[in-house]
Amino acid sequence: xxxxxxxxxxxxxxxxxxxxxxxxxxxxxxxxxxxxxxxxxxxxxxxxxxxxxxxxxxxxxxxxxxxxxxxxxxxxxxxxxxxxxxxxxxxxxxxxxxxxxxxxxxxxxxxxxxxxxxxxxxxxxxxxxxxxxxxxxxxxxxxxxxxxxxxxxxxxxxxxxxxxxxxxxxxxxxxxxxxxxxxxxxxxxxxxxxxxxxxxxx
Numbered sequence: 001x002x003x004x005x006x007x008x009x010x011x012x013x014x015x016x017x018x019x020x021x022x023x024x025x026x027x028x029x030x031x032x033x034x035x036x037x038x039x040x041x042x043x044x045x046x047x048x049x050x051x052x053x054x055x056x057x058x059x060x061x062x063x064x065x066x067x068x069x070x071x072x073x074x075x076x077x078x079x080x081x082x083x084x085x086x087x088x089x090x091x092x093x094x095x096x097x098x099x100x101x102x103x104x105x106x107x108x109x110x111x112x113x114x115x116x117x118x119x120x121x122x123x124x125x126x127x128x129x130x131x132x133x134x135x136x137x138x139x140x141x142x143x144x145x146x147x148x149x150x151x152x153x154x155x156x157x158x159x160x161x162x163x164x165x166x167x168x169x170x171x172x173x174x175x176x177x178x179x180x181x182x183x184x185x186x187x188x189x190x191x192x193x194x195x196x197x198x199x200x201x202x
Contacts, residue, residue: 009047012037013061016054025055052115059119062098067123069094074130080138085187087134091127091160096168128157156190 015037019028030051034041048054073090076083132153138144146152163186 008039008043009057012039012044012047013054013057017058017061020055020058025051030054055115056119059116060123063120063123065098066091066094067126070127070130074133079143080134080141081143081191084131084134084138084190087131088160088186088190092163092167095164099168124157124161128153131156 012033016028016033019032019036023032028051030041030044033051033054034044037044048057070087070091073086074083076086078086128150132149135144135146135149135153139146139149
């Protein structure tokens, strides 16, 4: 029974995603979603109270992909400093790909950010925990010197979220070379800070 419930919900969300992408969120009705899914209004309202609820489900489905990519990366057996660099790069690239290819998510991302944030609430916690896991690994391996890995993970996550919109809009890195240089600047900031390094032998 659970499989059928899950499959039915998946069909409804996929139908809505396609309609939102083709017609736009505002121009799509619950009737449209019911008809496109071949499930009927009663079934649709069994799973979703409103069109806003459907949109949140669509956004969550897209965000699932981002989390799975990051989860797989964090599970890799590589040094924590290298893993953190890959995490920063992969997160930016993946979220831009997901948002840019999906008209619904792209529109919501820039016009209805509160909806995106509502949908991302649990994902934010998961991302913070993934970053914390990398930091913990680095501390254990003697690569990082951090007393409170959760706080640093939270700060890093908030910083990355602040880069989402400008990165997706192309305000950060118009060319591949620009993006690589700016990502390297971000990495240098995280690992080395902004204090001028002096030669201890001088």
